């Protein structure tokens with residue numbers, strides 16, 4: 001960390017530089033700068049008219065050791081190439097699919113994410129989408145609002161589906177997946193899972209493939225990390241294996257599902273319903289979904305609760321640890 005200068009004040013040029021690839025999540029980068037500009041020299045290329053490359057040319061890229069980004073900004077190999085002294089990439093998200101992790105590893109750049117900060121919130125959202133879909137809450141709300149239902153017998157509204165007894169397959173039993181399981185068990189759901197590896201201390205049945213999981217479940221909750229192996233892990237074959245009464249929830253990343261096939265399956269009646277907080281081409285949503293009452297949509301707000309108030313502190317904790325050569329608080333890639 002920067003030493004105090006002789007007259008007891010920190011000069012900005014002495015502070016460690018942190019590049020903010022913004023604008024970042026609501027209020028996050030603003031609060032960070034308001035609270036911590038005495039500790040770090042934050043650089044804001046998004047507030048400049050210059051391209052990132054030109055901005056960096058003006059700010060001596062060899063002296064920038066750290067980046068803070070959000071999922072809206074890809075940290076590609078090209079971006080990394082502009083920063084020869086980079087040693088740390090921080091992201092405000094749990095997902096890291098916007099970061100070229102392979103290149104970070106190759107260059108010995110450490111990476112940290114939001115850890116489990118939002119896991120409960122995202123799990124709440126998964127369960128909410130599932131209950132909403134099965135019990136048709138949003139559909140009922142629309143039904144009441146869109147026409148004057150005071151004069152329509154309410155028993156004309158279609159039957160919903162029970163949550164208890166449903167066989168729920170969790171795709172990705174990380175910290176979000178575990179929170180989903182923890183929430184659904186008391187509802188009487190029967191949990192099983194697929195993950196990259198069988199989890200040692202977990203008693204839920206493990207399926208080695210998503211296809212096998214789908215074939216033995218009524219519901220899939222998708223919450224694994226997006227990477228080369230998991231892109232379109234939910235494909236047509238998996239959807240058909242889940243079946244006509246099946247329900248899919250996605251709170252991970254849109255690209256985990258082959259969205260085109262999913263829309264097709266929903267239109268053909270090959271899948272019972274779905275709840276999405278994430279989409280393949282955000283902010284674009286396939287128009288067909290807007291017409292489906294068996295689909296619940298939400299605009300990628302799973303992590304957006306008051307938990308966000310803690311993201312600044314977590315990011316600063318990681319920055320302080322890094323500049324003091326201490327272990328990162330929420331490491332994903334450590335230096336060798």
Ligand SMILES: O=CC(=O)O
Pocket residue numbers: 071092093094095096114118303
């Ligand atoms: O989508 C949000 C996250 O990955 O935290």
